[in-house]
Amino acid sequence: MTSSFLRAQVDIDLDAIRHNLTLLGARAPGSEVMAVVKADAYGHGALPVARAAVEAGASWLGTCSLAEALALREAGITTRLFSWLDTPDVDFAAGIAADVDLGISSLGELARVAAAGGRARVHLKIDTGLSRNGCPPAAWAELVEAAAAEPRVEVVAIWSHLACADEPDHPATDLQAKRFAEAYDVARAAGLDPKRHLANSAAVLTRPDLHFDVVRPGIAMYGLNPVPQAEDLRPAMTFRSAVALVKRVEAGESVSYGHTWTTPRDTTLALVPAGYADGVPRSLSGRMDVWLGGQRRPVAGRVCMDQLVVDCGDHEPAVGDEVVLFGAGTHGEPTAREWADKLGTIDYEIVTSMYRPRVRRRYLGERS
Numbered sequence: 575m576t577s578s579f580l581r582a583q584v585d586i587d588l589d590a591i592r593h594n595l596t597l598l599g600a601r602a603p604g605s606e607v608m609a610v611v612k613a614d615a616y617g618h619g620a621l622p623v624a625r626a627a628v629e630a631g632a633s634w635l636g637t638c639s640l641a642e643a644l645a646l647r648e649a650g651i652t653t654r655l656f657s658w659l660d661t662p663d664v665d666f667a668a669g670i671a672a673d674v675d676l677g678i679s680s681l682g683e684l685a686r687v688a689a690a691g692g693r694a695r696v697h698l699k700i701d702t703g704l705s706r707n708g709c710p711p712a713a714w715a716e717l718v719e720a721a722a723a724e725p726r727v728e729v730v731a732i733w734s735h736l737a738c739a740d741e742p743d744h745p746a747t748d749l750q751a752k753r754f755a756e757a758y759d760v761a762r763a764a765g766l767d768p769k770r771h772l773a774n775s776a777a778v779l780t781r782p783d784l785h786f787d788v789v790r791p792g793i794a795m796y797g798l799n800p801v802p803q804a805e806d807l808r809p810a811m812t813f814r815s816a817v818a819l820v821k822r823v824e825a826g827e828s829v830s831y832g833h834t835w836t837t838p839r840d841t842t843l844a845l846v847p848a849g850y851a852d853g854v855p856r857s858l859s860g861r862m863d864v865w866l867g868g869q870r871r872p873v874a875g876r877v878c879m880d881q882l883v884v885d886c887g888d889h890e891p892a893v894g895d896e897v898v899l900f901g902a903g904t905h906g907e908p909t910a911r912e913w914a915d916k917l918g919t920i921d922y923e924i925v926t927s928m929y930r931p932r933v934r935r936r937y938l939g940e941r942s
């Protein structure tokens with residue numbers, strides 16, 4: 575049964591996605607743009623975001639797993655897809671048949687891709703210093719030579735990923751860039767002529783020298799700024815709910831589990847039917863506001879599984895009044911960054927964790 579009452583919903587502004595991607599493309603004018611849509615587009619919905627990104631000029635889409643890439647293909651996306659982090663049991667044949675480019679970090683992966691049948695398009699990953707996946711520099715020449723000699727693969731690119739690009743002065747980026755250049759020289763010496771890609775959002779915004787042939791922005795496309803300098807990015811996600819019940823209570827009444835907050839005066843409380851099952855972290859209890867009736871108002875007492883209570887003072891909201899939990903921040907409403915700062919995390923985690931069965935999604939600015 576679906577209810578028309580706005581219980582917990584994220585709105586995704588596809589015009590904001592298009593604006594941000596256009597901005598990122600303009601910052602890397604000589605490069606193709608690979609829009610990173612892994613993890614269901616950081617919680618924004620892979621398919622609508624992929625379509626909006628392509629409309630705004632992305633000629634590549636990046637996913638973590640082959641399953642994510644195949645879901646986009648099956649939904650009719652014809653753009654080049656690149657998938658980079660699969661588990662050892664994955665069926666590469668399905669990816670090759672669907673024309674998905676594959677990230678390769680080791681001789682073992684290369685052998686499995688070559689044995690999968692068909693001619694695979696591969697991107698060889700050099701570990702330049704993040705020390706997650708990727709081929710260590712000491713094993714790189716062997717991987718590159720094996721790939722160059724393997725007729726069942728086409729080496730499309732070499733690539734790597736940056737560890738600290740969100741801190742523009744961090745010396746690790748230059749070291750990674752140096753190792754990437756050395757890896758490229760080795761690939762050229764092996765007779766390859768691959769594309770290169772290295773830049774995440776932060777490097778798109780701050781390191782034009784690292785843009786190379788393709789850039790791979792993620793977070794900035796969603797409107798969240800990973801670098802210290804101001805950028806004209808528009809956060810695409812707004813998390814909303816609505817007032818479900820209003821009541822006047824007297825001074826001295828305690829609110830929600832544990833009675834951690836007591837009304838200091840007679841006040842009006844608004845019940846909002848969104849809780850930690852809907853993505854409102856319980857650990858924000860006592861230190862979060864919502865946007866209600868044109869201003870910020872504090873959440874009173876603990877956030878519960880399904881609901882929270884807002885202290886409205888002498889403001890009398892109506893049932894059904896909109897409540898914004900976080901949004902772009904342009905009116906003064908809380909933002910995903912504000913939640914992240916309070917929680918000691920990053921805004922990536924806040925938006926990505928909004929992919930929840932109980933939270934409806936609504937797309938604004940849909941064209942197709």
Ligand SMILES: Cc1ncc(COP(=O)(O)O)c(C=O)c1O
Pocket residue numbers: 610658735773774775776790791792793794800
């Ligand atoms: C390999 C790779 N490239 C690009 C990105 C995009 O990074 P960001 O969201 O910081 O732009 C990610 C995200 O973590 C990634 O894993």
